Amino acid sequence: MDVDLERHRRVQALAYRCAEEVAAGLEPGVTEREAARRMRRWLVRNGVDDWFHVPFAWFGDRTAFRGIRLPHQFLPTGRRLEEGMPYVLDAAPIVDGYTADIGYSGCLGENPPWEKLVGDLAAYRTLIVDLVRSRRTFADIYAEVDRRIARDGYENRHRKYPGRVIGHQVGRIDSRLPRNVVLGGAFGLRTLQTIGRDLVKERLEGRSPLWNGGRRSRHAPTPGLWAVEPHLGFRDVGAKFEELLVVTEDDAHWLDDDLPHVRRWAAAEKAAERAADHE
Known part of the structure; x- marks a missing residue:
């Protein structure tokens, strides 16, 4: 694997490890803000020195973005976690300029619609x-x-993100601006500078670093590293994954298959096969 890709893979693995550990400690009554703080503290303790965006947490119907219409409403709130409630943990840490952006879906207890989603x-x-x-x-x-x-009977929830994106390009942040400076409660200063440069550069080439259904995305996949985040909703339940996709001139592959949601699906498939063998 290319050295740069390996560095991005390590940051992605770190972010997912954080999400799993924080998720394992969630309990009834914890707020979105507290869950996000736990993620941020964990990541800083483990070497994160900047942010594409700081950690977010969404609980209950906020996983389906109910009531979210303005950008500031994505920020963590005082919503408290309850038994049977779904949640989404989302973080985009940077280590030495190498970026990842992940989304982890979980549920406190049983919730059949969430399991299916x-x-x-x-x-x-x-x-x-x-x-x-x-x-x-x-x-x-x-x-x-x-x-x-x-066809699946769900709602597109990623269209609620700013720019209606299902994905966005990422790379190594190379800036002389100070690290770990967050603007608007969400995005790193160096990230915003980089996004601004990329928007200008890609627009000159008739493309965009933001992947949505609009005119600027009517081009073949741009080689590079893309954070992809399909987000589905069913009534008041939402779920997503977000991970890094490597795009080349003539191929594409997920950066890493050893991720929580992939392991979850593999375990469910094996359980279904065992059940079928016993019928």
């Missing part, structure tokens, strides 16, 4: 990488994912 997300991981490999335009892929969401 999370299980069905597996097909979207396969669909997205297959469509990128086929060199469909980013806008076409977005539309194809929308069609799959509708």
